[in-house]
Amino acid sequence: MTPRKREQLDWVSLLESILADTPSLPEAACIGRHDLFDEGQGESKDEARHRQAVAEKLCAGCPEAWRCPERTDQPTAMTEAQAS
Numbered sequence: 001m002t003p004r005k006r007e008q009l010d011w012v013s014l015l016e017s018i019l020a021d022t023p024s025l026p027e028a029a030c031i032g033r034h035d036l037f038d039e040g041q042g043e044s045k046d047e048a049r050h051r052q053a054v055a056e057k058l059c060a061g062c063p064e065a066w067r068c069p070e071r072t073d074q075p076t077a078m079t080e081a082q083a084s
Ligand code: SF4
Pocket: 025, 028, 029, 030, 031, 058, 059, 060, 062, 063, 064, 065, 068, 069, 070, 071, 072
């Protein structure tokens, strides 16, 4: 096996293991809204708080929230730390 093929197989194995426990969420309200969940470059604390608040509202109304491991409408260590 060439090193390139071995590297590709390692990526496939990694993705398989990541996706194995990821539920399918076809009705997710955040589809296409990754900008709300990813920290922006040069984002100030106020901008981050606003972005997270919008994300939390989106999650609060999401029909897939009951089975989503990434929902943000629950207080997290990150949001609590940033609030102080
Ligand atoms: S609960 Fe939030 S993170 Fe999870 S699918 Fe819905 S909008 Fe996306």
